[in-house]
Amino acid sequence: MTAQFPRLTRRTFIAAATTAAVLPGVAFAQSGYPSDTVTFVCAFPAGSGADVLVRFFSDKIAEVSKQTVIVENKPGANGNIAAEYVSRAKPDGYTVYVHSGTSTAANMSLFKKPPIDVTKALRGVQFINKQPFMIAVAADSPIKDVNELTQHLKAKGGEATYGSTATSGKVLAEVYLQLAGTSATEVAYKTGPDSLNDIVSGQLDFAALDPVFALSQQREGRLRLLAVGSPERMKSTPDIPALKEYGLNVDQLGWWGVFVPAKTPDDVVMKLNSLFQEVLDKPETEAFLNKFGGDVYTGTPKEVDELLAKTVDEWRGYVALAKIPQN
Amino acid sequence: MEVFEHLATGFMAAGTLENLLFCLIGTVLGTLIGVLPGIGPIPALAILLPITFGLDPLSSLIMLAGIYYGAQYGGSTTSILVNMPGEASSVVTCIEGHQMARKGRAGAALAIAALGSFFAGCVGTVFIAAFGPPLSAIAQQFNSPDYFALMLLGLVMAIVLAHGSVLKAVAMVLMGLLLGLVGTDINTGLTRYTFGLSGLWEGIDFLPLVLGLFGIVEIIRNLENPPPPRETISTRLRDLWPNRQEIKESIPAALRGTGLGAILGILPGGGAVLASFASYTLEKKISKNPRKFGTGAVEGVAGPESANNSAAQTSFIPLLTLGIPSNPIMAIMMGAMIIQGIQPGAAVMTTRPDLFWGMVASMWIGNLMLVIINLPMIGIWVKLLSVPYRLLYPAILLFCAIGVYSTSTEPFMMVLMIVFTVFGYILYKLGCEPAPMVLGFILGPLMEENLRRSLVISRGDPMIFINRPISATLLVATLLMIGLIIFPQFRKTREEAFQEE
Amino acid sequence: MVIKSPQDFGAGILFILFGAIGLYIGSDLTFGSARNMGPGYFPMIICGLIVLIGLIVTAKSLSLEGPAIERIQFRPIIFILLAIAAFGIFIAQIGAVISSILLIVFAAYARREVNLVETLIFAVCTAAFVVIIFVYALGQPMPVWWGR
Numbered sequence: 014m015t016a017q018f019p020r021l022t023r024r025t026f027i028a029a030a031t032t033a034a035v036l037p038g039v040a041f042a043q044s045g046y047p048s049d050t051v052t053f054v055c056a057f058p059a060g061s062g063a064d065v066l067v068r069f070f071s072d073k074i075a076e077v078s079k080q081t082v083i084v085e086n087k088p089g090a091n092g093n094i095a096a097e098y099v100s101r102a103k104p105d106g107y108t109v110y111v112h113s114g115t116s117t118a119a120n121m122s123l124f125k126k127p128p129i130d131v132t133k134a135l136r137g138v139q140f141i142n143k144q145p146f147m148i149a150v151a152a153d154s155p156i157k158d159v160n161e162l163t164q165h166l167k168a169k170g171g172e173a174t175y176g177s178t179a180t181s182g183k184v185l186a187e188v189y190l191q192l193a194g195t196s197a198t199e200v201a202y203k204t205g206p207d208s209l210n211d212i213v214s215g216q217l218d219f220a221a222l223d224p225v226f227a228l229s230q231q232r233e234g235r236l237r238l239l240a241v242g243s244p245e246r247m248k249s250t251p252d253i254p255a256l257k258e259y260g261l262n263v264d265q266l267g268w269w270g271v272f273v274p275a276k277t278p279d280d281v282v283m284k285l286n287s288l289f290q291e292v293l294d295k296p297e298t299e300a301f302l303n304k305f306g307g308d309v310y311t312g313t314p315k316e317v318d319e320l321l322a323k324t325v326d327e328w329r330g331y332v333a334l335a336k337i338p339q340n
Numbered sequence: 341m342e343v344f345e346h347l348a349t350g351f352m353a354a355g356t357l358e359n360l361l362f363c364l365i366g367t368v369l370g371t372l373i374g375v376l377p378g379i380g381p382i383p384a385l386a387i388l389l390p391i392t393f394g395l396d397p398l399s400s401l402i403m404l405a406g407i408y409y410g411a412q413y414g415g416s417t418t419s420i421l422v423n424m425p426g427e428a429s430s431v432v433t434c435i436e437g438h439q440m441a442r443k444g445r446a447g448a449a450l451a452i453a454a455l456g457s458f459f460a461g462c463v464g465t466v467f468i469a470a471f472g473p474p475l476s477a478i479a480q481q482f483n484s485p486d487y488f489a490l491m492l493l494g495l496v497m498a499i500v501l502a503h504g505s506v507l508k509a510v511a512m513v514l515m516g517l518l519l520g521l522v523g524t525d526i527n528t529g530l531t532r533y534t535f536g537l538s539g540l541w542e543g544i545d546f547l548p549l550v551l552g553l554f555g556i557v558e559i560i561r562n563l564e565n566p567p568p569p570r571e572t573i574s575t576r577l578r579d580l581w582p583n584r585q586e587i588k589e590s591i592p593a594a595l596r597g598t599g600l601g602a603i604l605g606i607l608p609g610g611g612a613v614l615a616s617f618a619s620y621t622l623e624k625k626i627s628k629n630p631r632k633f634g635t636g637a638v639e640g641v642a643g644p645e646s647a648n649n650s651a652a653q654t655s656f657i658p659l660l661t662l663g664i665p666s667n668p669i670m671a672i673m674m675g676a677m678i679i680q681g682i683q684p685g686a687a688v689m690t691t692r693p694d695l696f697w698g699m700v701a702s703m704w705i706g707n708l709m710l711v712i713i714n715l716p717m718i719g720i721w722v723k724l725l726s727v728p729y730r731l732l733y734p735a736i737l738l739f740c741a742i743g744v745y746s747t748s749t750e751p752f753m754m755v756l757m758i759v760f761t762v763f764g765y766i767l768y769k770l771g772c773e774p775a776p777m778v779l780g781f782i783l784g785p786l787m788e789e790n791l792r793r794s795l796v797i798s799r800g801d802p803m804i805f806i807n808r809p810i811s812a813t814l815l816v817a818t819l820l821m822i823g824l825i826i827f828p829q830f831r832k833t834r835e836e837a838f839q840e841e
Numbered sequence: 842m843v844i845k846s847p848q849d850f851g852a853g854i855l856f857i858l859f860g861a862i863g864l865y866i867g868s869d870l871t872f873g874s875a876r877n878m879g880p881g882y883f884p885m886i887i888c889g890l891i892v893l894i895g896l897i898v899t900a901k902s903l904s905l906e907g908p909a910i911e912r913i914q915f916r917p918i919i920f921i922l923l924a925i926a927a928f929g930i931f932i933a934q935i936g937a938v939i940s941s942i943l944l945i946v947f948a949a950y951a952r953r954e955v956n957l958v959e960t961l962i963f964a965v966c967t968a969a970f971v972v973i974i975f976v977y978a979l980g981q982p983m984p985v986w987w988g989r
Contacts, residue, residue: 052982059386059747061668065675072390085982086748090538091524094750128538174797180529200796201526203789206664210483216797225678233663233685304678340524340531340541376974387981505849507901511856511894514887518863521887525880532880533866556921563917563951734948735967737921738941741928742971746981754929758922765918769910770855771848788883800876 046106046281047288050081054110056095058088062225062305066269067111069301070141073292092116093128100134104274106281110135114270114317115181118324122332123180125339132325134275137317138282139289141269144307145243146185147227147253149236150219151212159240159259162219163193169218173197176208176220180337184328185242185265186221187335192261205230212236224306242266249303268310268324270317282314343469350697354705359402362395363702366403367709370410377418377555377739380427380547381411383747385672397680398695402702404676405656406709408669409461412652413710416453416645417721420446422736424555428546429648431778432616434554436633436640443636448582450718452590452638453645454711460598460646461707464653467602468700472657479606479658479666485794485805489814490607491787494614496821497621498779506825509776512767516780517787519544527792539752548753549781551740552760553767553774559733560765566729582638590642593623597646605651606658607666615651616644617779625824653703659684660696846907849898856895863888920951936986937976941968 053071057063064086071082087095095110096117102108117135121127129135148159156162166173175197177183183199190196200217202208205226212220213235221242228250230236240256241247242265256263271289273282290311292298299309312320332339353359373384388407392400415426420437433453440449482490495517499509522533523543534540582590600622601615623639624630633640656673658666663685665671677684682695689696724732744753764774798804805811844850864885873879924947932940945964949955975981 059383062671062675064386065389065672065679068386068390069393069679072393083982087750088542088748089750090541093538093541172799198796200793201529202793203526206666209664210480211793211797213480214483216483229663229683229685232683232687300681301679304681304683338528338530340529505898507894507898508849508852511852511891511898514891514894515856515859518859518884518887518891521884528871528880530870530880532870532884533863535866556925560917560921560951563921564911564914730949730952731963734924734945734964737924737948738928738944738967738971741925741944742937742941742975742983745928745932745983746975749933749982751929751933754925758925758929761922761925762918766855769848769913770852771908772852772855791883792878795876795878802875 046284047078047080049107050083051078051107051109053082053084054095054099054108054112055084055086056088056092056110056112056116057086059086063113066141066305070111070289070292073295073298074288077291078288091120091123093120093124096120096131096135097128099272100129100274102274104276104278106273106277106285108273109138109285110272111141112269112272113267114140114321115267115324115328117270117272118321119180119328119332121325122329123337123339132318132322135272135321136275136277136282137314137321138271138273139286139293139314140310140312140317140320141271141289141293142302142305142307143243143247143310144224144267144269144305145241145247145265146179146181146221146267147224147241148185148189148219148239148256149212149222149227149231150239151215152231152235152237154215154237156219156239157237159254159256159261162239163195166190166193166195166197166218169197171196171198173218174200174216176200176202176212176217176222178202178205178208178220178222178226181265181267182221182223183337184331184335185263186219188263188265188331189221189242189256189261191334192263209235225304228306248308249306264327267307268320269307270321272317286314346693346697347469347701349693350699350701351705353398353694353698354402354702359399359698359702360705362399362403363406363706364709366406367410367413367706368713370407370412371414371417371710371713372410373407374411374414374426375417376414376743377422377424377426377551377736380415380430381408381669382427382672383743384408384411385669387746389672389676392676393679397677397682398698398702400676400680401673401695401699402706404673405699405703406706408673409649409652409703409706409710412648413454413457413714416457416648417450417714420449420453420641421721421724422555422732423558424736424740425550428550428613428778428782429616429644429651431550431554431775432620432644433641433648435620435775436637436644439634439636440638440641445582445586445636447718447722448586448638449636449641450721451715452582452586452642454714454718456590456594456597456642456646457649458707458711459594460601460648460650461653462704463598464602464605464650465700465704465707467650467654468657468660468703469697472661480662481810482607483794483808484790484797485808486810486814488787488790488794489805489811489818490614491783491790493814493818493821494617494783495780495787496818496825497614497617498776498783499825504771504773508772512772512774512777513780513784516777516782517784519549519777520781520784521788523785526789527796537752539750539756543785544781545748545753545756546782547744547747548757549760550778551744552757553764553778555740556737556757556761557764557768557774559737560761561768562729562733586638589638593619593639593643594646596622597643597648598650601647601650601652602654604647605654605666613667613782615647619643619647621821649707656699656703660688660699661685844902846902846905847910849902849905849907851910853895853897853899853902856891856898858895860888860891860893860895863891916953917951920947924948924951932983936984937972938968938985941971 055064055067068084071084075082087098099110117131150156175186211217231238238253241253244257244264246255293309293311302309415430416433418424419430419433420441423434423438425431425434437449498513524531597619600619604615623643624633655666658664659670665674674684867884870881871879872881924944928940928944942964949960
């Protein structure tokens with residue numbers, strides 16, 4: 014039976030009734046979590062790349078927990094809808110948010126009135142991966158490394174253009190440009206593939222792309238990846254240097270994580286953390302995550318909360334620097 | 341020839357009992373889901389994706405491809421029978437196919453759709469096998485200005501979709517365009533026309549819009565003007581099958597549609613969607629009897645269905661040869677491949693030829709299976725039409741509602757569906773057709789995106805559209821198309837003016 | 842002023858309203874220039890065109906004969922909308938089965954002659970069928986009943 018706890022709405026009688034049911038529910042959860050269907054909430058539409066990742070983990074967690082895990086898609090508002098939904102769900106560990114920690118944190122600065130304070134309404138359970146965005150040029154471009162790129166951009170004197178996918182790409186590029194002491198105009202794309210032709214034909218001087226796409230095109234010999242935005246090289250791509258190695262103090266480590274409503278009890282959180290740890294330790298998970306352009310990342314719930322708070326602060330600065338307008 | 345050797349390898353790999361079984365399961369599942377009004381290929385694939393995780397790579401890809409085609413075939417069935425498009429390309433099938441059904445030729449429409457699709461599928465498979473790599477090289481040449489010109493051409497073609505007043509059709513396309521712009525502007529990150537509703541931040545969802553405008557309004561229309569009770573639907577083969585005249589008219593249309601779709605499908609970023617619309621426009625424009633379009637012209641089913649299917653086939657080309665997904669469905673396939681540990685791209689052809697050619701072969705096998713499954717089913721589907729409407733329409737409505745709820749559980753989606761039902765109702769009362777609006781909705785944002793992007797890249801120089809050969813050609817084609825549309829109108833207005841005197 | 846083509850007249854007015862509202866709402870978006878289009882450029886021009894077409898269509902409707910607007914029948918549309926609304930409101934609280942039954946019953950009342958018994962039986966069967974397909978066969982995330 015795939016019953017699911019109804020959303021707590023403010024006015025209905027049923028909300029009162031279920032609140033009364035929570036008390037015995039908490040006791041119930043303590044004995045043998047998980048013992049019922051778990052719902053993973055995905056902030057992306059069904060079938061998108063991120064959705065595939067969430068479904069992969071739902072499949073694996075179902076294996077190790079011997080429970081059914083279903084995926085509920087709640088796309089929209091850059092993840093706010095899903096985040097808010099999760100924050101208002103029953104804090105019993107059966108509603109789990111698997112999403113980009115960077116994006117969740119960034120939303121605090123991207124919107125004038127974020128619907129929830131993610132550091133207070135959600136609590137972290139476990140990490141999933143670290144995934145840096147990358148700086149790329151066409152494979153046949155004469156630019157071989159970041160220093161040459163910087164020189165090229167300076168020579169163009171602000172007339173250069175770069176392609177970006179997603180806010181993270183824009184932020185990486187803008188931070189790089191500021192630290193390198195030059196500028197370029199952004200050309201935004203909804204997805205990586207949209208940008209490919211323009212990069213390869215030389216219309217764009219460089220691009221800041223998501224790792225899945227960047228890596229797949231590097232393998233195809235169409236792009237040359239100059240650097241990653243993380244502070245250190247990634248285990249899965251040891252030959253791509255970090256921007257820091259060129260003296261540019263960039264620390265943009267994109268990461269995905271697992272979150273639950275803030276009031277979820279500690280023992281449920283620890284149990285969920287260990288379930289994910291089990292899945293993350295498997296070699297097939299590592300292989301999968303590497304293909305998605307990242308390294309496995311594990312930690313304790315406390316570390317997740319700390320990183321989330323840190324990312325929220327960092328992004329306040331980034332949004333201002335990259336002059337991203339607030340909605 | 342090498343190609344035949346490759347195909348032979350492919351057929352051997354795909355022809356194992358196991359893989360045939362998976363192909364069958366995929367196509368049947370896909371058809372069943374596609375038939376449900378309100379669910380198209382994308383949700384179908386997403387829902388069934390986890391089933392394929394445990395299978396080995398070729399089997400899982402075969403099954404997914406089967407689901408994809410199956411959902412397309414199934415979607416055509418619902419479009420013809422109940423005027424409910426499950427996704428963008430089914431919208432065109434609704435126009436003529438459903439009219440044929442109303443005239444009692446539902447069986448013929450379904451048969452033509454199936455056969456046209458199968459033919460296109462065969463040709464498409466050969467295309468991939470023989471011309472895959474060189475074709476994708478052409479697609480690589482498309483830059484932002486070229487896409488802009490292509491979308492503009494597409495929008496002009498959308499006007500042809502209407503069979504009423506051209507002016508009203510233009511207004512509908514423009515209104516659809518505006519609706520498509522609702523959401524976040526990609527270039528600046530600001531939201532437009534969202535009224536502060538977070539549910540609109542990423543735009544209006546396609547499914548509630550199209551279901552509201554088309555499907556539910558259709559139900560209301562039938563309730564207001566109940567069609568005369570049909571005599572018992574005969575299930576004699578003669579009545580289920582297209583007659584000689586219909587077959588004669590369909591064949592050339594299917595041929596043209598296949599060719600058109602094959603070319604458009606390769607273009608990443610929206611080519612496949614254009615295929616069925618382009619084919620419809622073509623058929624209408626070259627027909628000796630354009631007035632029959634809108635009342636059940638069989639070319640209007642044969643052409644677009646073939647175009648659709650061949651575009652579906654060729655849209656695999658960029659993924660299999662270059663590793664680039666050309667539309668959201670291909671992106672799902674790509675995700676599936678990655679999970680299986682395969683990096684889609686040129687390397688696959690050489691490192692795992694059994695995979696590449698096996699997939700190509702399975703596409704043909706899948707098409708064959710679908711024709712075999714669907715043709716006999718036609719009798720059943722047509723029988724379904726004889727269920728009393730008073731029972732049929734609430735069920736359809738329920739499927740729509742649940743279908744929408746499956747894609748996103750936000751109540752806002754229901755609100756959207758209600759809003760568009762009301763809007764669609766008003767349009768229907770005022771004699772405005774929704775099809776051009778839907779096209780405007782899909783193509784408009786793409787057009788604006790590429791327009792602004794091209795101007796940023798060229799630093800404000802509009803000559804970029806003329807300097808590039810592809811966009812220049814497409815722009816000329818657009819002008820020609822506009823001329824084709826306006827010229828008959830002038831003649832008609834003059835005729836009307838004469839009549840007034 | 843004789844309206845010779847009521848449908849076209851209505852359509853023209855609709856276009857004018859649509860475009861005008863679009864212009865009003867979008868007026869706070871940056872316009873930019875032809876070489877450097879802001880987010881408001883395209884929408885404003887589109888709205889302008891829509892208004893223009895609306896004016897032309899309305900003008901033509903005063904001189905050319907055209908079809909009349911069919912009478913609005915309130916019953917079908919209101920009940921269909923109620924059906925959808927009922928489903929949307931109640932599914933999260935009471936679950937798919939009851940919401941489906943509600944939808945079907947409301948929708949059935951969109952017709953004049955309704956056989957309540959037949960409708961209820963049909964509603965229960967269809968609701969069960971749909972739930973079996975979507976929730977059990979396809980594993981879609983929706984509550985079947987009203988929670989624990």
